[in-house]
Amino acid sequence: KTTFNNISHLINERLSRRIVNLLRLIGFFGNEMNSPVYVVGGFVRDLILNIENYDIDIVVEGNGIEFAKYMAQQLNAIVVPYEKFFTANVIFKDGFKIDVATARTEYYESPGELPQVDISTIKKDLYRRDFTINAMAIKLNPQDFGTLYDFFNCQKDLEEGVIRVLHNLSFVEDPTRMIRAVRFEQRYGFKMENYTLDLLKKNLSERYLERVSGSRIRQEIEKILEEKNPIKAIKRMAELDMIKHIFPKTYYTATMEEKFVRLFKFIPYLKERFENFNDFYAVSTIFLEYYDKSTLEEMRAKYGYPKKFIETLKFTENIIIPVKSLIENRYPFSDIYKVCGKSNPYIYSHISAYLDEDEQNYLLSYIDTVLNTRIEKVTGKYLMERYQLKAGPILNNILEELFCLKLDNSNLSEEIAIESIVKKHIEKIEDSSKL
Ligand code: ATP
Numbered sequence: 001k002t003t004f005n006n007i008s009h010l011i012n013e014r015l016s017r018r019i020v021n022l023l024r025l026i027g028f029f030g031n032e033m034n035s036p037v038y039v040v041g042g043f044v045r046d047l048i049l050n051i052e053n054y055d056i057d058i059v060v061e062g063n064g065i066e067f068a069k070y071m072a073q074q075l076n077a078i079v080v081p082y083e084k085f086f087t088a089n090v091i092f093k094d095g096f097k098i099d100v101a102t103a104r105t106e107y108y109e110s111p112g113e114l115p116q117v118d119i120s121t122i123k124k125d126l127y128r129r130d131f132t133i134n135a136m137a138i139k140l141n142p143q144d145f146g147t148l149y150d151f152f153n154c155q156k157d158l159e160e161g162v163i164r165v166l167h168n169l170s171f172v173e174d175p176t177r178m179i180r181a182v183r184f185e186q187r188y189g190f191k192m193e194n195y196t197l198d199l200l201k202k203n204l205s206e207r208y209l210e211r212v213s214g215s216r217i218r219q220e221i222e223k224i225l226e227e228k229n230p231i232k233a234i235k236r237m238a239e240l241d242m243i244k245h246i247f248p249k250t251y252y253t254a255t256m257e258e259k260f261v262r263l264f265k266f267i268p269y270l271k272e273r274f275e276n277f278n279d280f281y282a283v284s285t286i287f288l289e290y291y292d293k294s295t296l297e298e299m300r301a302k303y304g305y306p307k308k309f310i311e312t313l314k315f316t317e318n319i320i321i322p323v324k325s326l327i328e329n330r331y332p333f334s335d336i337y338k339v340c341g342k343s344n345p346y347i348y349s350h351i352s353a354y355l356d357e358d359e360q361n362y363l364l365s366y367i368d369t370v371l372n373t374r375i376e377k378v379t380g381k382y383l384m385e386r387y388q389l390k391a392g393p394i395l396n397n398i399l400e401e402l403f404c405l406k407l408d409n410s411n412l413s414e415e416i417a418i419e420s421i422v423k424k425h426i427e428k429i430e431d432s433s434k435l
Contacts, residue, residue: 038058
């Protein structure tokens with residue numbers, strides 16, 4: 001029988017009082033429900049690595065949902081059960097959330113599909129996980145509080161910085177683990193163990209990643225983009241030849257890498273300015289460059305891009321070189337505006353990938369100027385009343401022209417500027433009616 005060491009000293013030293021108390025209480029509830037109960041996965045990994053992690057995943061040998069209900073009742077929290085998966089969320093008044101699951105084992109009916117689930121023991125539950133570093137549990141019941149359940153030499157891999165699958169069908173059962181392997185490698189500066197690396201390369205070239213739904217791939221890419229340094233993971237994916245299994249027509253080159261480096265420098269500024277800015281779309285502007293129409297359509301179906309995003313992509317491709325040149329030569333904002341049109345964060349992110357730091361700063365002040373410039377006094381109604389103009393596209397053109405003048409000169413007097421704009425337009429109308 002394996003004996004396990006106790007790491008309650010790490011719990012006491014490294015975690016806040018609140019978390020320690022919570023873990024102890026969960027252990028007590030385990031006893032009251034007659035169920036062994038554990039904290040598992042990323043939380044345990046990061047505790048041992050001494051990295052902050054507030055995602056508490058609890059696994060119960062018994063009935064996870066009943067356990068979660070009991071716990072929520074005792075702690076005055078809310079429980080949201082997912083009967084189909086034998087899991088539940090316990091949500092506290094302040095929003096703090098704990099995931100509770102029933103120890104389970106999984107069967108895969110076909111690769112890339114979500115697994116069939118069966119109730120099981122903690123050992124099997126840990127065995128179905130992605131990598132050894134994520135496959136440890138700490139028991140919470142009072143008599144064993146702090147015992148580290150490490151069935152697969154996980155702690156050794158964690159100490160040595162090794163990413164290792166638990167068995168040789170791991171990537172076949174869930175090919176998204178190939179992307180996860182890269183993410184954990186780059187996050188912690190770990191290395192894939194040789195056999196795991198061979199499996200990954202083999203299963204990648206056997207096109208297992210292509211069997212997974214676009215939304216699951218997208219989720220894993222999005223997790224990479226939430227990492228501190230996503231460029232490292234993108235580089236590593238390129239090195240492993242993984243990119244083309246995600247974006248089939250993309251040839252990763254040094255030039256493309258430079259674009260990503262510049263783009264990632266600019267993204268934080270866009271996030272500050274545009275609500276719901278989507279990093280996945282932003283990197284897609286680079287991955288999907290030069291794609292033909294029908295492949296773009298395939299990508300849209302696979303990854304769920306909005307139609308409008310694909311249109312933006314096509315639009316930007318045509319204007320990017322001229323806009324770069326306008327920015328390089330510090331043309332007035334109105335000239336850039338006439339080419340770029342209305343603000344769209346993905347036009348900007350795409351363009352930013354082509355600019356050096358000074359040029360990016362110029363683009364940024366352009367963006368801020370467009371976002372902050374408003375026509376305040378002159379309206380369509382004003383134009384109709386004062387100049388007897390009729391409603392129609394002319395009014396719009398006049399207002400756009402005024403907007404452009406304001407972009408270049410924020411102190412502009414609208415009432416004065418509008419005089420000459422209107423005069424010019426009226427002359428134009430008269431000229432064309434003479435023809
Ligand atoms: P992070 O720190 O990024 O949240 P995490 O390890 O907590 O990392 P999650 O995606 O939240 O990652 O998953 C929680 C746990 O569930 C993991 O530690 C792992 O044990 C398990 N897990 C998640 N995804 C998979 C998967 N695709 N295959 C197997 N096990 C998985």
